[in-house]
Amino acid sequence: xxxxxxxxxxxxxxxxxxxxxxxxxxxxxxxxxxxxxxxxxxxxxxxxxxxxxxxxxxxxxxxxxxxxxxxxxxxxxxxxxxxxxxxxxxxxxxxxxxxxxxxxxxxxxxxxxxxxxxxxxxxxxxxxxxxxxxxxxxx
Amino acid sequence: xxxxxxxxxxxxxxxxxxxxxxxxxxxxxxxxxxxxxxxxxxxxxxxxxxxxxxxxxxxxxxxxxxxxxxxxxxxxxxxxxxxxxxxxxxxxxxxxxxxxxxx
Numbered sequence: 001x002x003x004x005x006x007x008x009x010x011x012x013x014x015x016x017x018x019x020x021x022x023x024x025x026x027x028x029x030x031x032x033x034x035x036x037x038x039x040x041x042x043x044x045x046x047x048x049x050x051x052x053x054x055x056x057x058x059x060x061x062x063x064x065x066x067x068x069x070x071x072x073x074x075x076x077x078x079x080x081x082x083x084x085x086x087x088x089x090x091x092x093x094x095x096x097x098x099x100x101x102x103x104x105x106x107x108x109x110x111x112x113x114x115x116x117x118x119x120x121x122x123x124x125x126x127x128x129x130x131x132x133x134x135x136x137x138x139x
Numbered sequence: 140x141x142x143x144x145x146x147x148x149x150x151x152x153x154x155x156x157x158x159x160x161x162x163x164x165x166x167x168x169x170x171x172x173x174x175x176x177x178x179x180x181x182x183x184x185x186x187x188x189x190x191x192x193x194x195x196x197x198x199x200x201x202x203x204x205x206x207x208x209x210x211x212x213x214x215x216x217x218x219x220x221x222x223x224x225x226x227x228x229x230x231x232x233x234x235x236x237x238x239x240x241x242x
Contacts, residue, residue, distance in 0.1 A: 012233055
C-alpha cells in the first residue's frame with residue numbers, strides 16, 4: 001500500500017491531491033427493519049478479516065505523511081442507506097459487497113427473520129454503511 | 140432465472156464526488172484513478188475532468204469499463220489493466236490521484 005501511494009505521489013504535481021475512499025473501519029454496517037411508523041435496529045454487521053486491511057490502509061496513509069511527501073488535508077465521513085424489500089434482497093445485497101463481506105453477528109440473522117415476519121405490509125429492511133474519505137496534499 | 144435486482148452496495152451516484160470535492164475540484168483536472176473497477180465512479184466525474192488514466196488489475200472489470208465507455212462515448216478516459224506500481228515514475232503529472240476503494 002505504501003509503495004502504491006508513493007508511486008502515485010511521484011506522478012502528482014506539487015499541491016496535487018491524493019484521495020482515498022474506503023469503508024469506515026469502526027462505523028460498521030447496520031441493519032434495521034423500517035415499519036411505516038418506526039425503525040427497529042437489528043444488528044451491526046461484523047467485518048471479519050477486513051479490519052486488518054483497513055488498519056493497514058490508515059497506517060500507509062500516515063506513513064507517507066510522516067515521510068514528508070504529503071500533508072494531511074482532511075478526513076470526512078459519509079453514510080448511505082439501501083432500502084430492501086425482503087430477506088432475499090438482503091442476501092443479494094451482502095453478496096454484492098466485495099469480499100470479505102460483512103456478516104451477521106451470532107443470532108443477528110435469526111433476529112432479523114423474526115422481526116421481519118412480524119412486521120406489517122409496507123415495511124422495508126435498511127442497511128446503512130459508512131465510508132471515509134482521506135485527502136492528502138502533495139508537498 | 141430471477142429478475143436482476145436494482146440494488147447496489149456502493150454509495151448513490153454523486154455522494155463520493157461531493158465528498159471528494161470538499162477537498163479538491165475535479166472539473167478540468169488531470170486525474171489518476173487507482174482501482175477503478177468497472178468505472179462506476181470514473182464515469183461520474185469523467186465528463187468534467189480534463190483527462191483520466193484509470194487502472195485496475197481485474198481484466199473483467201476493465202473490459203466492462205471499456206464497454207461502458209464505448210456506450211457512453213466518453214473520450215477523455217484511458218482504462219488500463221494493471222496496478223499503479225506499473226505506472227512509470229516519470230511522465231505527465233496529475234492533479235489528483237484517486238484511490239477508490241482500493242487501499
